[in-house]
Amino acid sequence: MGNPLPRDPIADAQRNWERHGWGDVAAPMAAITAIMRTQQILLARIEGVLKPFGLTFARYELLALLSFARSGALPMNKASALLQVHPTSVTNAVDRLQDAGLVVRSPHPTDGRTTLIELTAEGRTLAKSATAALNTEVFGQSGFAGQDVDQLIRILGNFRRNAGDFAD
Amino acid sequence: MGNPLPRDPIADAQRNWERHGWGDVAAPMAAITAIMRTQQILLARIEGVLKPFGLTFARYELLALLSFARSGALPMNKASALLQVHPTSVTNAVDRLQDAGLVVRSPHPTDGRTTLIELTAEGRTLAKSATAALNTEVFGQSGFAGQDVDQLIRILGNFRRNAGDFAD
DNA sequence: GCAATATACTAGGACATCCAAGGGTTTGGA
DNA sequence: TCCAAACCCTTGGATGTCCTAGTATATTGC
Numbered sequence: 001m002g003n004p005l006p007r008d009p010i011a012d013a014q015r016n017w018e019r020h021g022w023g024d025v026a027a028p029m030a031a032i033t034a035i036m037r038t039q040q041i042l043l044a045r046i047e048g049v050l051k052p053f054g055l056t057f058a059r060y061e062l063l064a065l066l067s068f069a070r071s072g073a074l075p076m077n078k079a080s081a082l083l084q085v086h087p088t089s090v091t092n093a094v095d096r097l098q099d100a101g102l103v104v105r106s107p108h109p110t111d112g113r114t115t116l117i118e119l120t121a122e123g124r125t126l127a128k129s130a131t132a133a134l135n136t137e138v139f140g141q142s143g144f145a146g147q148d149v150d151q152l153i154r155i156l157g158n159f160r161r162n163a164g165d166f167a168d
Numbered sequence: 169m170g171n172p173l174p175r176d177p178i179a180d181a182q183r184n185w186e187r188h189g190w191g192d193v194a195a196p197m198a199a200i201t202a203i204m205r206t207q208q209i210l211l212a213r214i215e216g217v218l219k220p221f222g223l224t225f226a227r228y229e230l231l232a233l234l235s236f237a238r239s240g241a242l243p244m245n246k247a248s249a250l251l252q253v254h255p256t257s258v259t260n261a262v263d264r265l266q267d268a269g270l271v272v273r274s275p276h277p278t279d280g281r282t283t284l285i286e287l288t289a290e291g292r293t294l295a296k297s298a299t300a301a302l303n304t305e306v307f308g309q310s311g312f313a314g315q316d317v318d319q320l321i322r323i324l325g326n327f328r329r330n331a332g333d334f335a336d
Numbered sequence: 337g338c339a340a341t342a343t344a345c346t347a348g349g350a351c352a353t354c355c356a357a358g359g360g361t362t363t364g365g366a
Numbered sequence: 367t368c369c370a371a372a373c374c375c376t377t378g379g380a381t382g383t384c385c386t387a388g389t390a391t392a393t394t395g396c
Contacts, residue, residue: 002248002249002252004332004333004334004335005249005250005333005334005335006334006335006336007334007335007336008325008328008329008333008334008336009250009251009252009333009334010325010328011325011336013236016236022299022303024308025303025307025308027314027317027318027321028307028308028310028312028317029302029303029307030321031310031312031317031320031321031324032210032306032307032310034320034321034324034325034328035203035206035207035210035320035324036207036210036211037252037324037328037333038203038207038324038327038328039203039204039206039207040252040383041327041328041331041333042200042203042204043204044384047384056351056352057352058351058352058353068181068184075374076374076375077373077374077375080170081170081173082173082177083177084170084177084205084208085352085353085354086353086354086355087374087375087376088353088354088355088375088376088377089352089353089354090375091375091376091377092351092352092353093352095376096351111361111362111373111374112360112361112362112374113360113361113362113373113374113375114361114373114374114375115374115375131190134197135190135193135197138200139193139196139197139200140192140193140196142196142199142200143327143330143331144196144199144323144327146195148323148326149195149196149199150195151319151323152199152202152203152323153195153198153199153202155312155316155319155320156199156202156203156205156206157176157178157179157202158316159206159209159311159312160176160178160202160205160206160209161176162311163209163311164171164172165172165173165176165177165205165209166172166173166174166175166176166177167172167173167174167175168174168175168176168179208353212354215354224381224382225382226381226382226383243344244344244345245343245344245345253382253383253384254383254384254385255344255345255346256345256346256347256383256384256385257382257383257384258345259345259346259347260381260382260383261382263346264381276344279343279344279391279392280344280390280391280392281343281344281345281390281391281392282343282344282345282391283344283345
């Protein structure tokens with residue numbers, strides 16, 4: 001989307017914050033802005049790898065989640081909770097995955113309100129291929145040093161727990 | 169969007185990865201997934217604080233950027249580069265900010281291709297208020313320990329440099 | 337000087353996310 | 367037993383992001 005900038009725009013923002021008398025929150029501001037930007041970079045890489053499979057990250061995540069469920073099926077509300085996205089986002093993803101023949105909707109055997117999402121054979125195969133590609137091309141070359149990976153997992157894990165993501 | 173889960177879904181995913189023989193990339197996968205989720209949490213907090221001001225994060229970022237430019241004006245392509253988003257995203261944000269009377273478009277004095285975005289008095293005032301609110305309600309209570317903030321800035325700064333964000 | 341190339345912005349389209357609302361199903365207490 | 371409250375999914379609308387053209391203006395090179 002552009003060439004490298006001569007200077008780090010986030011470091012500049014941090015300096016601006018300090019210059020305006022907000023030095024006490026300049027560092028967390030910079031950290032949070034860096035998280036936003038890093039997410040954007042990673043998402044672009046992931047989408048790039050998934051594109052040849054006809055998948056987006058949102059759809060891949062759902063496919064991967066289903067592939068780890070023993071039965072290959074999950075209620076939509078369960079998927080929504082585990083992926084931590086709004087139920088309407090799951091509806092949207094399932095619509096498209098179903099159109100692509102990768103999942104099917106089936107009624108819950110005992111609860112008439114619930115819809116199960118079920119992986120098709122084709123969906124399971126594609127999930128495997130896409131995962132292999134992501135492992136090789138993204139996770140295997142994340143650009144994070146081993147020790148930094150551990151730091152990130154620890155720091156962000158604490159943050160997510162405090163934010164109410166999980167009780168653990 | 170939901171209550172806390174009994175267990176950390178990302179730690180579960182990491183275990184699944186290991187169980188399937190991808191132990192060598194399970195940790196980076198978990199770190200990257202955690203970044204995605206953390207971004208989502210932070211964005212929701214920020215949007216919540218900005219909503220009373222009639223702003224979204226994308227619009228706020230542009231407003232804040234302009235407020236730090238000495239003249240209060242920037243070419244659209246410059247804004248696109250500094251915010252590191254696609255030019256069409258800037259067009260979109262400017263359209264809405266202009267409708268709200270917070271910025272105006274003006275022609276570049278010497279380059280007929282370029283459009284300048286200029287902060288209005290109203291826009292400058294709102295930027296100040298919104299920044300104060302974000303500093304108090306988000307950056308001032310980020311939930312990150314002081315030392316962890318430094319770690320994040322360092323780790324993500326290295327990542328962004330390697331990703332080609334800036335030369336520095 | 338003029339054509340070819342590069343740059344700047346915008347229009348249209350595909351996706352994803354959230355919120356608000358609506359219709360069907362279960363559950364639980366009176 | 368039965369109705370209100372709770373729960374589940376979907377539809378419709380607002381935003382934001384990106385990509386692919388398309389139009390207009392500048393620059394370059396011959």
